[in-house]
Amino acid sequence: MTRRAGRDKAGRFLAEGAQAVREALAWAGAGRGRVHELYATAVAVDRNPELVQAASAAGVRVSPVTDAAAASLSETVTPQGVVAVCDLVDVPLEGVLERARLVAVLYGVADPGNAGTVVRVADAAGADAVVFAGDAVDPHNGKCVRASTGSVFHLPLVRERDADAVFSACREVGLRLVAADGYATDDLVVAEGRGELDRPTAWVFGSEAHGLPDDVVAGLDAAVKVPIYGEAESLNLATAAAVCLYASARAHRS
Structure with missing residues (x-):
């Protein structure tokens, strides 16, 4: 899912970082999509306990990973060690522009x-x-x-x-x-x-x-x-x- 073809085939993508994961969980909680799994290193769990708790409370599976595994999921130079697997967020063009200003x-x-x-x-x-x-x-x-x-x-x-x-x-x-x-x-x-x-x-x-x-x-x-x-x-x-x-x-x- 770090490549476009893989994301499109799976219908899922990776949201990396505490802020992105926080917003992904809120998005899923509002019924606009689904977070399927949360990967987190031990350090990330210690730094962001509320994210792990929120994911668990929402029924999202939380999977511990090593730093190396987290880095393999990252497309950035400095991985944050917390990654959510989410449904794709894009929507069809048809209808989305109605009433847009x-x-x-x-x-x-x-x-x-x-x-x-x-x-x-x-x-x-x-x-x-x-x-x-x-x-x-x-x-x-x-x-x-x-x-x-x-x-x-x-x-x-x-x-x-x-x-x-x-x-x-x-x-x-x-x-x-x-x-x-x-x-x-x-x-x-x-x-x-x-x-x-x-x-x-x-x-x-x-x-x-x-x-x-x-x-x-x-x-x-x-x-x-x-x-x-x-x-x-x-x-x-x-x-x-x-x-x-x-x-x-x-x-x-x-």
């Missing part, structure tokens, strides 16, 4: 750490869903899950390789498709002044290295950049996503 679309985003951070930001900004479109990283990737600090269990996540289907679904429910593009003519200040951020929006973010392809940007409803007032060349994906999503969230609540 703020959505993040990750188009071809490959870096799991950045993707997980965007999920965390989207959760914090009150977004209604995150869509992994095109050839994007698997949201169940261990680094993605860990970077989200449990947010993968909080809001709907969609995997859809057909990006055109994603864009069509957004338009069908009245979401305005806005590209986050560092080369755009208009910036967030201009868009806010026009009242454009008040509208239901699906922000489309591209890959870390290349951004969004020109043909994709041309096919969306608008393109907006984050203004840079200092001398920084650019912002990384997660930072730009945070600025854009919070700009919309603030406009929706003002």
Whole structure:
């Protein structure tokens, strides 16, 4: 289950770390999925007795493992020694966008750490869903899950390789498709002044290295950049996503 094909075949993935496991147990307790087993080293048990107790109380089998075994289950450099085996969290595209006002679309985003951070930001900004479109990283990737600090269990996540289907679904429910593009003519200040951020929006973010392809940007409803007032060349994906999503969230609540 440390590889995408294995996760998809088993219909399960690994949530590593105390925070991720805590959120996984809450997610399962709310009836939104199932935690099948909890693996924990002796050190992790000593550090997180409440997690072991919560898992046992919920009927989750707790299995002690060695440090070496825990490391073999980890996709990170510094394993925390506590891993939950969970049902996959992604949901179908159909129906998930109904009544949505703020959505993040990750188009071809490959870096799991950045993707997980965007999920965390989207959760914090009150977004209604995150869509992994095109050839994007698997949201169940261990680094993605860990970077989200449990947010993968909080809001709907969609995997859809057909990006055109994603864009069509957004338009069908009245979401305005806005590209986050560092080369755009208009910036967030201009868009806010026009009242454009008040509208239901699906922000489309591209890959870390290349951004969004020109043909994709041309096919969306608008393109907006984050203004840079200092001398920084650019912002990384997660930072730009945070600025854009919070700009919309603030406009929706003002």
